Amino acid sequence: MASAKPDSGLEPGYNGSDAAIDLPKPVEPCSICQRLVDFLRSSCTREEPNADSDLDSDSDTRSACVLVIWSAIQQNDGCPTCQKVVKTLSDLGASDSCTEDAHIRVTQPWDGHFTIKLCRDCQDEDKDIVLSLSTLGDNTPWAGYFSGVLVDASWVDIGRIEQWLAQCNSLHKGVCSDIPGITGIKLPDILYLVDVEDQCITVAEEIPSYIALSYVWAHASNQCELTKENLAFMTQPGSLTSDHMRPRISGTIRAAMRLCQLIAVRFLWIDRLYIIQNDFLRKAEHIDAIGGIYFHSYLTLAVADSDHSSSGLRGIKDVTKPRHLFQNVYTFHASPHSVTAFMIYKQPPTAYDDRGWTFQEQMLARRVLKFTDFGMHWICQSCDRREQRVDWKSSLSGFNFGDRNLKYLYTLWPDVKLWDNLLQNYLKRDLTYEDDILRAFTGITKILSGSFPGGFHFGLPELFFDAALLWRPANSLERRTSDTGVALPSWSWCGWKGKIRSGINAFGTEHIRSDPIIKGERGRQIIMFPWKFQWKKTTVDQRKITDVYNLWHLFRDDVPPPRRFDPAKPLPPGWSLKQPAQGNAYFTHHAALNYSFYYPLPTTCDRGDLPRETWGPVLRFVTIQVFLHIGKPLCFLDEEEEDEDDGSDRFGMFSLVDSENKWVGVLHVNIEPTDSSRILGESCELIQLSSALTYIDEANDLELLREYLPELASDVAENIPTGELYEFVNVMWIERKEDIAYRKGIGRVLPKIFQGDENGRCGTIVLLG
Incomplete structure (x- = not known):
């Protein structure tokens, strides 16, 4: 890291001294603190450490050095800073069980922070305890982005908020005020806002600058809400400060209204005062439009310092109660090379961070x-x-x-891995009302739909529909109920409560030749082949039927090599053909500069604009059915070595056997392994979804392959045909109730199960709900 530059590197309008208060008084460093300072100075300025400082290092002095042995710093009673470090490390788990060679190291400063590490056992790095420190001040050689400032422990600095807004308004034009290309995120026809000047509800005739409040609801019976009966009164100036209404407005909402006044933003959006709660005809429409509310807001105010709606936004002077912000400051040296730092705390998840709706609210906000x-x-x-x-x-x-920001969501190519990552993060959160499972994710899928032809059907991308159907349970699942007129389908993740593993990375990304994570060309992994019949979706009344736009394979199967690489062949928008002098030809997309592809994907829907319909949960599919039996749970030889996350890849896996009790496949079911005895030997009806193959050779990532296909690492691996090619058929275990079939599990069977069908069952129509 270079020494301090003439350009301070600070944002215009910011003065670090404005926020730095109560700096500790300079102290004379002890020999241990002096070693730390000399090491930091030599690392940043490229100077050699002072010989008089007795710097004891057994490694490169510009990466890390040994400060002192643990027992010596414990006995250094004369230095308050050393004793503070000892106490902090002890609170973090240090104990007298340290080995004799236990010592403390300091790392080279990087961008304004460094770490002090207690190495308790040199033979076991897992026992190391790390204390991360952020240096205070912006005029030292080690200053950087992570440099810290001391702030008022009780009250927030409103001027800091105003500076952030001013900097963003002046420096980020066209980036934060407008996201080019994102369309379809609209506001509702009627937008109710709180006017913090007139203290009432107003109907926005145009789109004003407004703040959207994002917070955790409190289930209080007397909370102020908008209804048909009080709408006329609530739109009168002063209604929100009336004796009748003021006690019913939560402390957080009142604080948000006051903060709007302090930073000169007149209008505030609050969900309770936006939706007319007993207007059932328009309530669902307004809930579905909430994503657009956050997308179009001037600023989203997220209340993550409280687990309910009554006590958030602490620390606004003369408005809310003081906060209790703790900064544990360490002063190692006085000027001219002052090293004053505070501990960087890792913030644990809050009730706000675990709430399902807040994921979309923060992702969509500019x-x-x-x-x-x-x-x-x-x-x-x-x-x-x-x-x-x-x-x-x-x-x-x-x-x-x-x-985790809006710009990340917008892509011009159908990035199915992006959708999967967003979904997995979303499903870690909780919802108060189960019916909200799709609504709280709709704003995100609306943006992604701009690059996914066909959009999304009950949470699954239609372009990769048969691949997206191959999700599997990662723990015990429970059917999600619904109080609305449209049930949640069993074939989609939205129809179940619990943790799932998507099959997209295994079955939906074989078009990707290379990406930023996997260096070089990808292995052949799993190649999937759709079933010859098309999935069809139906309206709620099942009177209208249309094809699901499951055409990810369009440019692979319909245009095979070498005609695929014909320069005269037209490509979908955004795609280019690359023909290097050496090696095979490949494709790129201008919105995915770090990727290369084996074949392009359609980026626009060629069926024209379909009429807006309310699609129901029932799918129609012509397929083949087969009956097999559930065998024993799979056993994995390395099960004891797997951590919890890896183990979840193998949850609820059973063998499938034929009528002669011979192994023919595997099944993922949604029950606890301890409940397995009740399904052993059970006959199960399976329907064919698709087929696939993979190569078990050095060209493939075998470790990754065993994660996608856990049977390759189990006790049934010997039953898989020898050789480098593993072929299988993806199947779904269904249970029929009247005329509708429902998903019970997902699996893979050997192709011979569906060959030579003597019963003429090809062409069976399945209504999957």
Whole structure:
């Protein structure tokens, strides 16, 4: 890291000294603290450490050095800083069980922070305890993006919020105020907002600058809500401060209204005061439009410092109760090379972070101001600000919220891995009302639909529909109920409560030749072949039927090599053909510069605009059925070595056997392994979904392959035909109730099960609900 530059690197308008208060008084360092300072100085300025400092290092002095043995710093009673470090490390788990060679190391500073590590046992790095420190100040050689500022422990700095807004408004035009290309995210026809000046509800005739409130609901019976009966009264100036209404407005909402006034934003959106709760004809429409509310907001105010709606937004002076922000400060040296730092705490998940609706609210918002127990947090499309950090310009060059902001959502090619990552993160959260499982994700799928021809059907991308159907349980699942007129289908993830594993990375990404994560060309992995009959979706009354747009294989099967690489052949929008002098030809897309592809994918729907219909949960499918028996649970030889996450890949796996009790496949079911005795030997009806093959050779990533196909690492692997080719058929275990079939599990069987069918069952129509 270079020494301090003439350009401070700070955002215009920010003065670090404005926020830095109560700095500890300079102290004379002890020999241990002096070693730390000398090491930091030599690392940053490329100077050699002072010989008089007795720097004891057994490694490169610019990466890490040994400060002192653990027993010596424990006995260093004369230095308050050393004793503070000892106490902190002890609180983090240090104990007298350290080995004799236990010692403390310090790492080279990087971008304004460094770590102090207690190596308790040199033979076991898992026992190391790490203390991460953020240096205070912006004028030292080790200053950087992670440099910290001391803030008021009780009250937030409203001026800091105003600076963040002003900086974003002036520096991020066309990025945070507008996301080019994103369409279809609309506001409702009627938008009710709180006018914080007139203290009433107003109907927005145009789209004004408004703040959207994102918070955790409290289930209080007397909370103020908008109804048909009180609408006229609520739109009268002063209604929200009336003796009747004021006690019914939660503390968080009142604080949000006051904060709007402090930062000069007149209008506030609040869900309770936006939806007319007893207008059942329009209530669902307004709930579905909530994603657009956050997308079009001037700022989203996220309340993550409370687990209910009554006590959030702490620390607004003269408005709410004081907060209790703790900064544990360590002063190792006085000027001119002051090293004052505070501990970086990892914020645990809060009730806000676990709520299903808040995932979409933060993803769709252009700018978020988040109140947390660890200070204010600003997130926009260009940068990530923390109240306890210095605002450095370097963050504008890409240090932002990464895969958790709106800009990340917008892509011009059908990135099915992106959809899968978003879904997996979303399913970790909780919902108060089960019916919201799709609604709380709709805003995200609306944006993704711009690059996924056909859009999404009950949460599954139609373009990759048969691949998306191959999700499997990762723990015990329970059917999700619904109080609305449209049931949630058993064939989709939205129809179940519990943790799932998507099959997309295994079955839906074989078009990807290389990506930023996997270096070089990918192995052949799993190649999938759709069933010859088309999935069809139906309206709720089943009077209208149309094909599911399951055409991911269009450019692979219909245009095989070498005609696929014909330069004269037209390509879908955005795609280009690359023909290197050496090696095979491949494709690229201008919106995925770090990827290469074996074949392009359609990016627009060629069926024209279909009329808007209310599609029901029932799928029609012509397929083949077969009956097999459930055998014993699979046994994995390395089961004891697997961690919990890896083990979930193998949840509820059973063998499938034929009438002669011979192994023919595997089945993933949604019951606990302890309940397996009740299904052993049970006859199960299976329907064919698709077929696939993979190569078991060195060209493939065998470890990854065993994750996708766990049977390859189980006690039944010997039953899989020898040789490098493993072929199988993807099947679904169904249970029939009257005329509708429902999913009970997913599996894979050997192709011979569906060959030579003597019973003429090909062409069976299945209505899957």
